[in-house]
Amino acid sequence: MTDDNAPVRFDTKIAVLLRDDLETWQRLNVTAFLVSGLGTQVPEVIGEPYADADDTPYLPMFRQPVLVFAGSKEILTGAHAKAVSRGVTLSVFTSDLFATGHDEANRAAVRAVRRNGMDLVGLAVHGPRNAVDKILKGASMHP
Numbered sequence: 001m002t003d004d005n006a007p008v009r010f011d012t013k014i015a016v017l018l019r020d021d022l023e024t025w026q027r028l029n030v031t032a033f034l035v036s037g038l039g040t041q042v043p044e045v046i047g048e049p050y051a052d053a054d055d056t057p058y059l060p061m062f063r064q065p066v067l068v069f070a071g072s073k074e075i076l077t078g079a080h081a082k083a084v085s086r087g088v089t090l091s092v093f094t095s096d097l098f099a100t101g102h103d104e105a106n107r108a109a110v111r112a113v114r115r116n117g118m119d120l121v122g123l124a125v126h127g128p129r130n131a132v133d134k135i136l137k138g139a140s141m142h143p
Contacts, residue, residue, distance in 0.1 A: 010064045013132040014038065014045060017079050017139050019121045020070040026121070027142075030093045034124035035066055037091050042126050071139035076120045082135040084115070088127030095119040 016031050039046045039062070047063035071079070083090045096109040096119065110118070125132055 008064070011129060012045070012064070012126060013067065013129045014062060014064060014124070014126045015067045015069060015132050015136055016124045017069045017071055017076055017122065017136060018142060019073055019076050021073075022121060026098070030122040031068060031124075033097075034091045034093055034122055035062075038062075038089065038124065038126055042089055045126060068142040069136055069139040070142045071136075073120070075138045076123065079125075079135050079139065080115075080118075080120055080123055083123065083125050086127065086131050086135065088125050088131055088135065091124045092118065092120060093122040095121050 014035070016034050018027050018030060022030065045062050045064065047060050049060045050058035052058070080090075080092065092110065094110060094113065096113070097106050098121075100106050100109050113119075125135055127135075
C-alpha cells in the first residue's frame with residue numbers, strides 16, 4: 001500500500017533567491033514575477049488543473065515546492081554567475097524594474113545593462129537538485 005500523502009523527492013528543484021535588503025512588498029512582488037515564466041519554459045513543472053467538490057475549476061500550479069532563499073548582493077551576484085555557467089533555466093529581477101510599469105519597459109531595462117553590471121534583487125532557477133544547491137551555496141532559507 002502506498003501513502004498518497006508521502007513527500008515526493010523530486011530530481012529537480014525550483015528556487016528563488018532574493019536580496020536580503022528588500023522591503024516585504026518587494027520580496028513578494030519579485031517572487032511572483034520571477035516564477036511566472038518557469039511554466040512557459042519548463043512545462044513539466046506544472047501539475048494538473050484543480051477542482052473543488054463542486055467542480056469549480058482552478059488553474060494548475062507547480063507540481064513541486066518552490067523554495068525561497070535570501071542572501072546578500074554578493075551571494076546573489078555569485079549565484080547568477082553560477083546559474084549562467086551551468087545553463088539552468090533562469091529568470092532575473094533587477095532594481096531597475098521597480099521603476100518600470102509594464103512588460104516592454106521591464107525587458108528594455110534588463111537589455112540596457114550588461115550581465116555583469118546588473119543590480120540584481122532576485123533570481124529564480126530550475127534545474128537538477130545538486131546543481132541548484134551549488135548555485136545557492138551561501139544563501140539561507142528565507143525567514
